[in-house]
Amino acid sequence: MKALPSSSGSSGEKEASSSLVIALGSSLGATCPSEPPMKARRSLEPVLLAPWGSCLLALGAPASRPTRKSDSFLWPFGMTTALNRGCWHKSLAMMATAIKLAVRALVEVEVRRKSERLALSEAVAELGIRDVRAIGLAHRLVLETLKRLNLLDEVAKAALAGEGSLEDLGARARAFLRLFAYRAVVEGASRRELASFVLSAREALGKGTLRPIERALGRCTTLSLDDVLASRSGDERLALELCVPTWLLRLLCRDLGRQVAIGLLKASLVQAPSYVRVNTLRGEEGEILASLEQEGIVLEPVEGLRHVYKVVEAGKPIILTDAYKEGLVYPQDKASCLAVEVANPRPGQVVLDVCAAPGAKTTYMAQLMGNRGLIISIDFSRRRLGAWRKLVARMGVKVAFPILADARFQLPTRLRADVVLLDLPCTSTGAFAKTPSAKWRLGPRSPKNMAKVQARILRASAEHVKPGGVLIYTTCSLLVEENERVVEDFLRANPDFELERPEPFLGLPGLRGLSKAQRLYPHIHECDGYFIAKLRRES
Template identity: 30%
Template sequence: MKILPYKNLFIGITDTLNNIFFEGKYADKEVERTLKSNKLWGARDRAFIAETVYDLVRWKRLVEGGMARPLSPETIWEFVGTWFALDPDQKLPSWEEFARINHKEILKRHHESAKNIAVAESYPDWMFEVCLDELGKNRWIEEAQAMNSAAPTVLRVNTLKTDRKTLQKLLKERSIKTKLLSLYQDAVELEEKTNIFRTDEFQNGFFEVQDAGSQMIAPYLRVEPGMRVVDACAGAGGKTLHLASLMKNKGQIIAMDIHEWKLKELKRRASRNDVQNVQTRLIEAKTIKKMANTADRLLIDAPCSGMGVLRRNPDAKWKLQPAFLDEIRKTQAMILNDYAKVVKVGGLIVYATCSILPSENEKQVQKFIENNPNYKLISDKTYYPSETGYDGFYMSLIERIA
């Protein structure tokens, strides 16, 4: 019989879940805030809090199916207790907060509610139906299950400063075990979760944390040293920095975004990585028009639903709404149509998303090509979590031919 840790940890867990579910906070930020709030918690305590919060966010609907009352701030302890009560080998402490927990009743309600596959896999009905419709039953069930597992931590080595084997050796000296990923040229995966950001190697810019699937996008653009490259939706610059490494710091990368705070973060990261060929630019009314026909390469890492990265951001399942999907598809079409003019004739574009939905991916590209005969699709690829074990991404390579 397994015994749960002391109550202080559960106060941290319930407070964190309240902020995620009822205050609209993001899970990763809230877990980080909670772990920083008590310096007396050891590594095992911190791991228990983080894993429990993410499990409960990921399996929210499944757990709710076993509850006698709807989830609310008043029933958050019952919610947590129900999760542990689903394990027949788990003994709950005799705390007042768990007084309503009845193992037999919870298991009875759970077995009944889990007959609904959307409940069993813990997705909102509308999302489950959209994905069934777009991907088909077999594909979607595989992806739904794959995205209910915890995301591995993958590093991208900064080849401007070091190489994979050297980084692996340096981390091993800190008792951080890693493995090289043969299919991903710059990727190193942690064998166990640890706070990698405290290491000198991170502070010195030897690596960035970047999922293996995400690491496939920059090489797909076929950049070369000396080119003029535009990263149209750069954000905080994960793929910008990868492009700079591939270009060996030669040429020019113009990293653009509509949010100035993201570009400031990009500059900070670029400095740590010793990246010297990046210029940031805030997107304003005439920015794109002024840049027409100037780029050898264009990366459009388009805003999307995030339907390929739910294992990493499980709270998105409960925050995302159908109306947002409709709006983001319109935004994607607008960005692809307007920004494509930035690239020169003979230049290449990569349109990418962290979604696995065809309506955000190949259908967007197909519609763009049909409406713009000056461009042709060279190739495209969808990386599915069920096949790779990493996040889901789509990328297409488009050439401007006239």
């Protein structure tokens, strides 16, 4: 999601540490079930009510380091560690590090309203964490918890059982209770897994943090999702099952129909496919693919797009490959690449890239232009433009230049462009699988407020389209308010622009009669939800 323009910057992607977090989470998360079972668990005895040592023994944790060769321990997310090999304490330490990172990130998301990417990348940098397994596990814990925040809060409230409110807990205790609720009730972790989780949390957070929630942790092990949902019905229950605010569920059903809305919300709860773009500015495509194969990366081409591949298998995160470090490949969603190919900038043309940072679309346009022509990239965030500069340099782009400006107002350039590409700030309703924190920052007025911002940016940018040129309007929202209605209003006020069918056309037709626009849905097209409209100015 691109955040709303502001003078103080926003919670966007960080080029280095944020990309590391995302890549590690995506790769290492492969050991985690892609869709945790949403079903009732067998109730367990309340075993966390006793003092710490007793409660851990009751859950099945070893009282001391095991020595028997037959002992093994099934760790969270399917990681099996042989205890007789001396890995038990190392694994506890790794888990403690992951919990410390996850709790810190969740607190920053809740208290300071940061994105999960920014919060986790900052935590990694500030704590100096270098353990890639811990970073990957923390990313998965944060992502899966934020995907189900409303449901986990209901579990936590039931576990507190009137002994206090969730809001009265300290921020760190509240964050860990949510993590534990996810592991115990949604994922269905075993007693031993939960014991190791609590033991690691005690090491990471201290006794004082967990003391107020000791009884709640025990009760979590006796709860099932059926227990939590039993008193709910209708849209309220469905919103908890799909882990989305009730008002947003109703809005999506109104805009898209109930079946489509439910399908895309279900898709947002599972790990989305990963895609990479091969950068032919840095090398020959066949040679790059061969080098990736040698590093254990298995790809398959995306039909209809030129240099885009779906990651089928990855022996390690893309960001840790030599090909990535050398600028030969870049992780980029299929929908984002489609928007660039619809723009179809050609060598020698002038391009205006609005809301451009961190530069994924800028660098792909430069690639399609063969590094010939001119790209002016505009963004309001100094920090995000810093990430843009790093990416442009790594990808070998020579024709792109940045401007720090707020695109809601008159742009500080007299440029007339062949292509204007708008990657607009939006509610990110199509990208909840990757940025689940976005849905908890939204309110019923958010779509209308965002549409006003989008309309202002569209009007300001349209002035720079030369006669015969094109403007590409894109968002990762699936709400009609932010897409078809904004485009309709613009076309009504600007008769010198007309809607043109984009090519490639990989999605489904737009709504409200805008059949020449295209929409992509996560559960249908295996990518971010996206809206793309191509507007051409009369010659």
